[in-house]
Amino acid sequence: MPTGVAIRDVRAQLFDAAERVLLRDGPSALTSRAVTTEAGFAKGVLHRHFEDFDAFLAEFxxxxxxxxxxxxxxxxxxxxxxxxxxxxxxxxxxxxxxxxxxxxxxxxxxxxxxxxxxxxxxxxxxxxxxxxxxxxxxxxxxxxxxxxxxxxxxxxxxxxxxxxxxxxxxxxxxxxxxxxxxxxxxxxxxxxxx
Missing domain, CATH: 1.10.357.10 (Tetracycline Repressor, domain 2)
Structure with a gap:
């Protein structure tokens, strides 16, 4: 996704992407890169909305x-x-x-x-x-x-x-x-x- 484009419901999209990765590939495959790739976002998007990946996972x-x-x-x-x-x-x-x-x-x-x-x-x-x-x-x-x-x-x-x-x-x-x-x-x- 190009930079500067507003993304609607970022958290929900990231959570849904995490669920798909988790169900398809298991917990060892659940990384910030896997989640953002699944969501179609740049990796930095996750880190702009969460302190770190474990904070993201806890909220998920x-x-x-x-x-x-x-x-x-x-x-x-x-x-x-x-x-x-x-x-x-x-x-x-x-x-x-x-x-x-x-x-x-x-x-x-x-x-x-x-x-x-x-x-x-x-x-x-x-x-x-x-x-x-x-x-x-x-x-x-x-x-x-x-x-x-x-x-x-x-x-x-x-x-x-x-x-x-x-x-x-x-x-x-x-x-x-x-x-x-x-x-x-x-x-x-x-x-x-x-």
Whole structure:
């Protein structure tokens, strides 16, 4: 892109480019050069908008975590409709079919990114922590409606579902798990009567 040309929504374009590189090539390929090349920008564009590349990555991760608000709202609204297991399987498939799986190794891969994220995200891994909250809120709503056991330990079920789903979807190179495999995992964790 020629210099002196105004670029609209630079941050959003850079974040979208980072997501494409991360999903396609993995965390080790995510460099400032790869992101700006993917976005069609000069490398200096990223550094004009962010202190350094780790600052960019921290904001990218937090942006993607904040995008989960819509998914969480949709799942809460699904309470009382369909089946609990079906709603959970759909939500987990949508979550882990996105950039969420790729963000975990990115955070693990980069020490400085983890340190920066700890400043604003003191516990857990962004995206996964949000996912656990999303699932726990949904399960609480279903428990309140009597669609799962009154004594269901939502605070244990939610991270178990997220961990098991993460393992199912973790192989970035292979095909995503079949819908039946996700449904079987959900049934195993919450019980088939839901």
């Amino acid at each position: 991760v937090l942006d993607r975590a904040n995008r989960m608000d819509g998914q969480a709202a949709a799942l809460r609204e699904a309470a009382g409709t369909g089946t609990v297991a079906g709603n959970l399987a759909d939500a987990l498939t949508a979550l882990f079919g996105s950039v969420a799986v790729a963000i975990v190794p990115l955070i693990t891969f980069r020490d400085e990114l983890r340190a920066r994220l700890r400043r604003t995200w003191p516990a857990g891994v962004p995206v996964l922590t949000e996912a656990v909250t999303m699932i726990a809120e949904y399960l609480t709503a279903e428990r309140d409606l009597g669609r799962i056991a009154a004594d269901a330990e939502v605070d244990m079920l939610a991270p178990t579902l997220i961990g098991a789903a993460h393992l199912l979807f973790a192989d970035r190179k292979g095909a995503p798990p079949e819908a039946d495999a996700v449904a079987r995992m959900v049934d195993t964790v919450i019980g088939p009567r839901s």
